[in-house]
Amino acid sequence: MRPLLYLLLLLLPILGSAQDLPLVLTETEYLELVATHHPLAVRAALQRDRAAAVLRQARGGFDPKVYGDLDQKYFKGTKYYSHVEGGVKIPIWFGVELNAAYERNDGTFLNPEFRVPEDGLYAAGLTLSLGQGLFFDERRAELQRARIYQQATVAERQVLLNELLYEAGGAYWEWAGAQAAVSVYEEAVQLARVRYEAVVAGARLGDRPAIDTLEARIQVQSRQLSLESAQLELANTIARLNAFLWLDGVIPVELEAYTRPAPPETVVxxxxPPGPVDFTNPELVRTQLKVDQLEVDQRLQRELLKPRLDVKYNALLSGGTDAPLEDYSSNNYKWGIKFSQPLLLRKERGKLQLTRIKLSETQLELSDKAALLRAKVAQAENEANVTVSQFALAGNNVTDYAQLLAGEQELFRSGESSLFLVNSREVKYIDARVKQIELLVKHRKARLARAYATGEMARALVPGAALPTD
Structure with missing residues (x-):
């Protein structure tokens, strides 16, 4: 609820003087908005419902099943036969299917093997797979695949959001850098204009040569060109930033003109921090789950190499009895054995070989991705740490150039320096400030790259919580 209220506060027009007050949008707040309202984020959230449906479907393979069958024949007023049978079958985990049934048959020309007591016949027993299907079968494989898919949907959602937030974070810091650069050039234009007016006034009084007014005007125009280039860059970064801002994944929204990024002086x-990295990139998790799924397929393919041997046993009990357990006899039963086995197993062995090849390919893909991501983590860490010292050096340069500029301005006011030297010092000072801003943006984007490679960004906003079960 809080992100939605903040989004409305941030993006809807505000009447009165509030429009003149800058509203600071931090990186964390921006990424929360993206993770909550972007269409890709909303689409990723739908994977939870998909996973729940797949799991429910797989569990349906173990649902009890009720059946009934009625088969009768009448001809010229004669009831040839009537077969009535109904029952329930209950599959359980270890390759066993329990069953109970009631059968009642009669008729003038009833086949002798279908004759049962007048009140019908009850049967209860089981079917057991002693070969193929004893330890593993298609139903158990499907359920395991569904559970893996359930975990994969969390990883898939994290993959989508990891990429989305990485792109959105980069757009945020480009916007912050462009906004800071505009501020620098706005200040430079203002300083150039003030100096131009002072030089013009001095030339009128005869304290400055007239040529200085031309140089001062050229500096104003040059600074104005730099400002307009920076404003164009800012407009482009805002356009890219707005592409990530939505309301409930349906309505595109835009930042208000008075919204500002975090000021450079507040950015860390x-x-x-030293120490081991929590390296659980969702891309690796997703690939590992592919390996797990192929291992399930491989186990099933191995099971299909075994011969099919099903044993069925049912105890029989006459209907209409008042004490069924007392009337039970171990001599009343029916049983059977069903056996089948392909002679060459070419189909089964071919499927198993293909599954093993896919498994090897996916394991190699996992190793390759892990190595690439670890390299990206190392590169991002190197860049993030090096830019810290570079940022500090750039800050020292800004301070030193500011002192040089102040000294040169003092000499200029006393007539011991030229406008050219003042402008030269000022250009160095402006370049130093812009360079410091560029290093700040580079540092923050390096931290984003590290968070993307480790998966830290997606885990922070999309924890791998358990999905709903049926």
Missing amino acids: VALL
């Missing part, structure tokens, strides 16, 4: 630029 520090070394990454």
